Amino acid sequence: MFTKAIVRRPARFMINGITAHPELGKPDHELAVRQHDAYIAALERCGLSVEVLPALEGYPDSCFVEDVAVCTRRFALVTLPREKSRSGEIAGMDVLLGRHFPVIESIKAPGTLEGGDVMMIGDAFYIGLSSRTNAEGARQFIGHLERYGLEGHTVCMPPTLHLKSGLSYLEDGWLLVESAFAGLAEFSGFKRIDIMPAEAYAANCIRINDFAIVPAGYPKALADIKATGIPVIELDMSEFRKIDGSLTCLSLRF
Numbered sequence: 001m002f003t004k005a006i007v008r009r010p011a012r013f014m015i016n017g018i019t020a021h022p023e024l025g026k027p028d029h030e031l032a033v034r035q036h037d038a039y040i041a042a043l044e045r046c047g048l049s050v051e052v053l054p055a056l057e058g059y060p061d062s063c064f065v066e067d068v069a070v071c072t073r074r075f076a077l078v079t080l081p082r083e084k085s086r087s088g089e090i091a092g093m094d095v096l097l098g099r100h101f102p103v104i105e106s107i108k109a110p111g112t113l114e115g116g117d118v119m120m121i122g123d124a125f126y127i128g129l130s131s132r133t134n135a136e137g138a139r140q141f142i143g144h145l146e147r148y149g150l151e152g153h154t155v156c157m158p159p160t161l162h163l164k165s166g167l168s169y170l171e172d173g174w175l176l177v178e179s180a181f182a183g184l185a186e187f188s189g190f191k192r193i194d195i196m197p198a199e200a201y202a203a204n205c206i207r208i209n210d211f212a213i214v215p216a217g218y219p220k221a222l223a224d225i226k227a228t229g230i231p232v233i234e235l236d237m238s239e240f241r242k243i244d245g246s247l248t249c250l251s252l253r254f
Contacts (some may be wrong), residue, residue: 002208004100005043006252008053010036010063010240017060017243018083020161024242032239036063039250042233046208048253053096062089063240064249067114067132069093070141071254072125074148075103077141082112082132100254105144113137116162116249121169124151126186128163155186164248166200170207174228176221178203193224201237204246206253213247 010033015026043050056062061083068089070077076097078090094104107113117133118141119126125145127138135154142152158180160166166178167187175190178200195203202221206213212225216234226232237246 002046002048002253004051004254005048006051006053006065006096007036007040007043007250008063008065009033009055011055011057011060013057013060014063014243015060017245018085019243021242021244027239027242029239032063035236035239036250038235039247042211042213042235043208043251043253045233046211046213048208050251056089059086059089061086061243061245064116064245065089065252066249067116069097069252070113070115070118070125071097071101071252072120072145072148072150073123074150075105075144076101076254077113077144078104078106079113079115080107080109080111080137081114082134103148107137107140110134111137111140113141114162115252116164119164119167119169123149124153126153126155126163126167128155128157128160130157130160130162132162153186155184157181157184161244164204165246166203168203168205168207168248170205170212170225170228170230172228172230174230176203176205176225193221193228195221201241201246204248206247206251208253215241215247 078093114132117128145152166181168176173191178195199218199221202218212230213233215237
């Protein structure tokens with residue numbers, strides 16, 4: 001059961017955020033702020049107390065606060081993003097998380113790790129080896145997990161930004177799986193909702209307590225998730241998608 005979340009407001013400089021999809025255009029900051037307001041309201045509807053951090057101007061991707069930390073039931077981890085333009089985002093995270101967790105761990109260079117590559121399923125953490133998270137970062141994280149009686153497993157994933165770009169765990173044994181991830185043996189035992197290529201963005205959803213939060217505009221994925229019986233909240237994510245952001249990226253939940 002989650003009770004708290006941390007979010008960070010979108011910076012005006014988000015128009016220069018990292019993107020693999022420049023064809024989508026630049027984000028509209030005012031619209032992004034309204035979408036962020038709706039996101040916060042959805043977290044509160046799920047029963048969370050939300051701490052809202054001010055925009056970190058100068059860091060265009062800083063609203064994606066999930067990438068700079070991982071929260072477990074035993075400790076919090078401050079990560080180390082690979083992109084130099086994001087390195088300043090970790091400043092102060094140890095102090096912030098120290099108000100909520102008894103122990104704060106961290107990733108040290110040459111390791112890199114971003115929270116978007118970490119998917120929690122119970123006490124097991126699956127870590128995607130991607131362009132943002134390297135084997136050394138995963139090794140350090142697994143070492144921290146094991147010291148606290150938790151599990152860590154690396155996943156050799158297809159070329160995608162983050163592990164949770166293609167997989168989302170909806171609890172109760174349900175896993176959203178984008179087609180490029182369909183052959184991963186690590187996840188063969190789950191009840192699967194297959195996400196077709198045309199709706200690949202919908203593979204990133206969040207289960208928070210009684211609700212699944214899903215991106216608007218993907219009707220087949222929406223119907224399949226509703227068919228599980230999980231209540232759904234739809235959110236427009238258009239402006240965050242333009243800079244490779246999605247639902248899980250925008251919060252730390254614990």
